[in-house]
Amino acid sequence: MTDKKAILIVEDERRIARFLQIELEHEGFATSIEENGTRAYECILQGDFDLILLDVMLPGMDGMEICRKVREISQVPIIMLTAKDEVEDKVRGLELGADDYMTKPFAIQELIARIHNALRKHQKMDDPLQGEKLTVKDLVMYPSRYEVTVGGEEVQLTKKEYSLLEYMLRNKRTVLTRDQILQEVWGYDYTGDTNVVDVYIRYLRAKIDDRFQKKYIYTVRGVGYVVKD
Ligand code: CA
Numbered sequence: 001m002t003d004k005k006a007i008l009i010v011e012d013e014r015r016i017a018r019f020l021q022i023e024l025e026h027e028g029f030a031t032s033i034e035e036n037g038t039r040a041y042e043c044i045l046q047g048d049f050d051l052i053l054l055d056v057m058l059p060g061m062d063g064m065e066i067c068r069k070v071r072e073i074s075q076v077p078i079i080m081l082t083a084k085d086e087v088e089d090k091v092r093g094l095e096l097g098a099d100d101y102m103t104k105p106f107a108i109q110e111l112i113a114r115i116h117n118a119l120r121k122h123q124k125m126d127d128p129l130q131g132e133k134l135t136v137k138d139l140v141m142y143p144s145r146y147e148v149t150v151g152g153e154e155v156q157l158t159k160k161e162y163s164l165l166e167y168m169l170r171n172k173r174t175v176l177t178r179d180q181i182l183q184e185v186w187g188y189d190y191t192g193d194t195n196v197v198d199v200y201i202r203y204l205r206a207k208i209d210d211r212f213q214k215k216y217i218y219t220v221r222g223v224g225y226v227v228k229d
Contacts, residue, residue: 004030005050005119010040010066011081012058016104020053023108024115037061044070045152046135051119053111054098056082056089064089064096071097072152073140077118079111134169136216136227139208141169150212157207160185164200165208168217168227177224201225 011017012035021031034040038060056063079100080093099118134141138151148155163185178197
């Protein structure tokens with residue numbers, strides 16, 4: 001079956017995560033488990049999940065923060081799970097855009113009912129994330145929307161910078177020579193200096209690598225450039 005709904009279980013208590021996995025797979029869902037909050041966030045940005053089950057207390061980024069950041073770019077249904085039976089947490093989670101909330105321990109049948117409900121509700125809305133998505137690490141490009149985000153934060157690029165980045169993302173892990181980049185991004189009839197590629201790589205790095213203090217664009221000395229995870 002390829003039309004299974006995919007659920008990401010973000011939960012650091014293995015016993016609970018495993019229990020959820022068994023029950024949800026029995027119910028016909030495809031599941032993945034992520035125990036670390038920071039990794040879970042990156043996983044959500046890159047993966048194609050239909051729903052997220054999100055624990056609040058996590059190593060790395062906590063569930064509230066994940067929820068807030070995911071909501072900046074995606075309407076994927078989120079059900080928060082927490083051990084804390086605190087109204088404050090519940091209100092905060094819902095304010096941050098979670099669809100629903102369950103306090104542990106909960107009856108699995110109730111959770112499954114809420115999952116179906118959240119999926120149904122979501123199906124009725126238009127998913128703004130539909131369409132093509134190009135990614136490297138936590139950088140995401142949506143060509144149909146002409147939009148680039150890093151860790152959920154929008155990056156403003158000029159048309160040329162955007163074209164250059166798009167070409168590199170479409171050839172992720174492939175080392176591209178300056179000539180290849182020139183031909184593809186500037187066109188066959190470009191007669192200017194090949195240094196223009198280096199100049200624009202510098203512009204991109206300032207807006208992406210430097211700003212977010214992570215390496216996205218690698219120089220392969222004597223050959224060219226590559227983006228890779
Ligand atoms: Ca936890």
